[in-house]
Amino acid sequence: MNALQTLRQIAIVTRKEIKDSARDRRALWSIVFSVMVGPILIGFTLNRVADREREAENVRIPVVGRENAPALIEWLDQQSGVVIVDGPADAEGAVRERTEDVVVIIPNEFADRFRQSRPARVRVVVDNSRNDARSTVQRVLQLFQQYSAEIGSLRLITRGISPVGVRPLDVEEVEVSTAQQRAAQILNFIPMFIIMAGFIGGMQIATDSTAGERERGSLEPLLLNPAPRVVFVTGKWLAAALAAFISVLLTTILCGNLPRFLPLEEMGIRFHVGVEHLPGIIAAILPMCLFSTALQSSVATLARSFKEAQSYMGVLILLPMIPGIMGAIYPIGTSAWMYFVPMLGPYVLLTNVLGGRETATAAYLNSGLISFAASLMLVRVTAFLFGNERIIFAR
Amino acid sequence: MIKVDGLHKRFGAVTAVDGVSFEAQDNAITGLLGPNGAGKTTTLRMLYAVMRPDEGQIRVDSIDAVATPQNAQSRLGVLPDGFGLYPRLTAREHIEYFGELHGINGVRLQERARELIDLLDMGAIADRRVGGFSHGERTKVALARALVHDPQNVLLDEPTNGLDVMSTRAVRHIVRKLREQGRCVLFSSHVMQEVSALCDSIVIIASGRVVAHGTPNELRNQTGEDSLEDAFVALAGLDHGERA
Numbered sequence: 001m002n003a004l005q006t007l008r009q010i011a012i013v014t015r016k017e018i019k020d021s022a023r024d025r026r027a028l029w030s031i032v033f034s035v036m037v038g039p040i041l042i043g044f045t046l047n048r049v050a051d052r053e054r055e056a057e058n059v060r061i062p063v064v065g066r067e068n069a070p071a072l073i074e075w076l077d078q079q080s081g082v083v084i085v086d087g088p089a090d091a092e093g094a095v096r097e098r099t100e101d102v103v104v105i106i107p108n109e110f111a112d113r114f115r116q117s118r119p120a121r122v123r124v125v126v127d128n129s130r131n132d133a134r135s136t137v138q139r140v141l142q143l144f145q146q147y148s149a150e151i152g153s154l155r156l157i158t159r160g161i162s163p164v165g166v167r168p169l170d171v172e173e174v175e176v177s178t179a180q181q182r183a184a185q186i187l188n189f190i191p192m193f194i195i196m197a198g199f200i201g202g203m204q205i206a207t208d209s210t211a212g213e214r215e216r217g218s219l220e221p222l223l224l225n226p227a228p229r230v231v232f233v234t235g236k237w238l239a240a241a242l243a244a245f246i247s248v249l250l251t252t253i254l255c256g257n258l259p260r261f262l263p264l265e266e267m268g269i270r271f272h273v274g275v276e277h278l279p280g281i282i283a284a285i286l287p288m289c290l291f292s293t294a295l296q297s298s299v300a301t302l303a304r305s306f307k308e309a310q311s312y313m314g315v316l317i318l319l320p321m322i323p324g325i326m327g328a329i330y331p332i333g334t335s336a337w338m339y340f341v342p343m344l345g346p347y348v349l350l351t352n353v354l355g356g357r358e359t360a361t362a363a364y365l366n367s368g369l370i371s372f373a374a375s376l377m378l379v380r381v382t383a384f385l386f387g388n389e390r391i392i393f394a395r
Numbered sequence: 396m397i398k399v400d401g402l403h404k405r406f407g408a409v410t411a412v413d414g415v416s417f418e419a420q421d422n423a424i425t426g427l428l429g430p431n432g433a434g435k436t437t438t439l440r441m442l443y444a445v446m447r448p449d450e451g452q453i454r455v456d457s458i459d460a461v462a463t464p465q466n467a468q469s470r471l472g473v474l475p476d477g478f479g480l481y482p483r484l485t486a487r488e489h490i491e492y493f494g495e496l497h498g499i500n501g502v503r504l505q506e507r508a509r510e511l512i513d514l515l516d517m518g519a520i521a522d523r524r525v526g527g528f529s530h531g532e533r534t535k536v537a538l539a540r541a542l543v544h545d546p547q548n549v550l551l552d553e554p555t556n557g558l559d560v561m562s563t564r565a566v567r568h569i570v571r572k573l574r575e576q577g578r579c580v581l582f583s584s585h586v587m588q589e590v591s592a593l594c595d596s597i598v599i600i601a602s603g604r605v606v607a608h609g610t611p612n613e614l615r616n617q618t619g620e621d622s623l624e625d626a627f628v629a630l631a632g633l634d635h636g637e638r639a
Contacts, residue, residue: 005498012495016484023483023524218479221540223445225496226465389446 009227013235017209018242027204034200035247038193039254043261045186050263052135059139062087062094065106069114072106072122075147082143095125101133102126102140117155187271191350192324194251194281195343198289199320201247203313205240206296210382211309219392230383233297237379240293248285252278277353283364284349287371291342292320294378301385323347339367342374396421396579397442397548402451404437404603411437413603415451419581419596421547424574426594427583430631434603435583436476439552442581443473455548469497472546474554478537482526486517486536489525490543497544511539515569531562538569549573551582555589567593591623601631 064087066073077084088094091103105123113120126137153163213219256273264271303309323344339345345367352359385391397419404412412434419425429435440446444464453460460467490508512521515535525536555563573580584590590597591611599607607614607630611623618626
């Protein structure tokens with residue numbers, strides 16, 4: 001058996017597995033769906049963050065008893081993005097029932113007390129347990145403080161006192177967790193979703209062509225063909241890896257197009273995945289696709305049934321999630337050793353590429369070679385298992 | 396021609412095949428007859444090299460099938476127990492997939508597929524996916540797939556099991572045709588009538604051993620029984636209860 005014949009046989013097996021699984025519509029859709037879920041989730045979350053920002057700027061304030069403080073209402077109305085509406089009869093109820101984020105109540109005695117320069121009470125009804133109303137509430141409180149400070153200053157000036165003297169502190173709030181950063185944190189999940197896409201994309205073929213093939217009883221006839229076992233295993237592995245690679249490309253394209261649908265610029269976020277990133281992404285991810293599918297094939301071959309193989313896949317999928325989640329929560333520093341860990345190396349490379357950081361070619365080589373070597377080892381293991389009668393006949 | 400000598404196979408404490416020896420000639424149909432669990436399938440699996448014998452020799456056209464299994468497989472066409480088809484591929488694609496793996500391609504492969512589709516009279520179903528096929532139709536696909544590389548030796552593991560009358564006749568017709576073409580056909584069955592109607596030579600296996608080997612007439616003479624079925628029962632040692 002010459003090398004060319006072996007390569008041809010591998011190609012035949014790969015082509016058949018691709019054709020076979022492309023006809024499995026249900027599996028195909030489940031892959032497409034799982035691959036799209038990540039980018040869609042990111043898009044949805046970012047959109048919410050952006051909406052929240054806009055909401056906080058444009059605030060609608062329901063006021064009960066606006067006739068008691070016409071000057072205050074007029075001032076509020078003049079502030080940018082503020083709309084005053086009549087408040088509901090049951091203010092507390094409305095906030096509790098979440099029909100309103102905030103309701104302002106101006107009591108009857110407001111005008112009298114204001115005129116007498118006594119503290120005039122304004123009630124702001126809020127529900128502090130609600131995260132989504134927080135920025136609106138903050139804005140309303142801020143507006144009243146601002147009004148209060150302005151009137152206070154005017155009163156001092158009419159009494160001939162400089163208002164500066166009664167402001168011993170000038171407190172400036174420096175917000176560290178800006179919406180921008182929150183959004184950037186969400187974007188940190190993109191490398192993880194791309195890696196997951198590779199993992200999920202190859203899973204179907206990796207299990208169906210090994211555990212599934214055996215369960216259907218088609219493994220025995222397949223092995224009747226005059227070829228070394230490693231030919232069948234390699235052909236199936238490459239088919240799975242190809243599927244994994246295609247889902248990575250799909251996810252990357254989807255993520256690259258996120259800025260079209262999201263007001264990222266408006267939020268001051270620079271996020272861009274373009275064609276020029278593709279070589280870097282491919283160099284980072286292709287070896288991972290080979291590795292993850294080789295691993296999946298081995299594990300699925302070891303399983304006694306297709307069902308068992310699938311449940312093992314459920315555990316394996318945690319593997320690519322570990323660096324992703326860790327990386328999104330605690331941005332990990334990059335160390336040279338990371339490139340030598342099969343799942344971690346590609347993740348770090350990918351974050352570098354997407355973050356626009358320069359990465360040494362050696363890092364790509366190290367990560368790629370390690371993944372490739374590990375894949376070949378796993379393929380040998382699977383080929384060995386394919387030679388085992390207990391495995392072939394699932395005893 | 397297939398020559399088997401002193402084949403042994405154990406699974407843990409169970410000895411499935413215990414010293415099986417026989418020959419299956421070219422230009423003849425050899426029946427491997429035995430009750431369920433006698434070791435027929437295990438013997439065949441060792442013949443077509445998906446199982447390794449613990450001991451013994453197998454020669455396929457004088458090729459050592461234990462030492463060089465792939466060379467032997469090139470000369471074997473096999474219908475295994477349970478056909479193992481791909482539900483999402485068509486009948487023709489099955490034939491082509493195995494043909495390609497045997498190194499046949501291009502026009503030759505297309506012609507070969509057409510030939511087999513004609514031979515097995517499956518023109519109407521050739522380009523349908525096998526997922527919805529009847530048992531008889533699936534048997535045809537598996538047979539066509541087994542014959543794609545024009546093998547000199549054909550092994551059929553209970554090919555007529557579960558088939559209706561018409562399909563059984565079709566399979567018998569094919570088997571006879573294969574003999575006419577000068578091939579060595581070895582087929583296993585637990586059905587006496589099947590074997591007596593078809594075979595030139597019969598190997599009776601019971602509990603992993605060959606208990607008799609000969610033409611139907613020789614077996615009848617050997618046991619002194621008039622019917623082959625009684626001969627089979629006597630030889631396979633299945634008659635303890637009946638005669639007591």
